[in-house]
Amino acid sequence: MFGATIFFGTDTQHEKATVMQQARFNFMREARIWYSRDPNQTVLPGGFENEIVLSDEFFGR
Numbered sequence: 552m553f554g555a556t557i558f559f560g561t562d563t564q565h566e567k568a569t570v571m572q573q574a575r576f577n578f579m580r581e582a583r584i585w586y587s588r589d590p591n592q593t594v595l596p597g598g599f600e601n602e603i604v605l606s607d608e609f610f611g612r
Contacts, residue, residue, distance in 0.1 A: 576608035 562571045581604040585595065 577606050578609050579607045580604045 562569055566581060581602070584601040585599045
């Protein structure tokens with residue numbers, strides 16, 4: 552998801568030419584995700600929390 556880029560686009564047929572318009576943006580600016588593949592892993596000490604910072608483009612700014 553962090554490296555994903557989403558493309559949006561349209562195409563319109565005018566009398567003389569086809570017009571294509573595309574835009575892209577990324578969802579996240581930063582991500583800090585803690586995980587373990589060990590199902591018996593206990594919670595890590597020290598307040599390790601997942602943090603995801605969404606991009607300005609995500610909010611349409």
